[in-house]
Amino acid sequence: MRYRPWLGPIKRLGATALLAGMVSGCIQVRAPDKPIEINLNVKIQQEVVVRLQQDAKDLIQNNPELFPK
């Protein structure tokens, strides 16, 4: 390849333009006005409940000392 000293600055300029384009293309994220609600309640999939409920029943039945009435 031939040595072309004028190519360097052009490449750099291109990269800068690309970066600028990327930055301006970013989605602006604004903090919501309302406070974020943190839900301390249990969130669980119904399917998981179905799958695990026999295990849970067995666990209680086989370890009554951990689950006193």
Next chain:
Amino acid sequence: MTRSNFKSRLLGAALVGLLALSAPALAQDAVSAAKAAGQVGEQADGYLGIKGSVSGEVRQAVDALNIKRRAAYTDLAAKRGVTVADMAAVTGCQTLATRVSQGQIYRIGSGDWQVKGAGPIALPDYCASASQ
């Protein structure tokens, strides 16, 4: 050291040993009594909770059972490939349904403690499929 002093120390050590041996049974009894007294109750998260202030003995008993429960949940969760919290919560559905007697307290989510009435407890929605 006098002889009687030594004797009482020996008796103390023996008592401590006896306590250590019967600790699980004691924890169970202490929790049962505290549940009946409305100081301790089942929670939807699968663990026992304490309402207000209780004696150190009760607190220790509750902690002991909760630690054992967590160990059991962790074990099962690993076997089934679910989170410990999920395993605990599903068990919580069962304990709320089967381990709370009328007059005892229970708690769902971060809500207040409630006293179980004559009817069944209104379980959280995700428990709906859990047969009782």
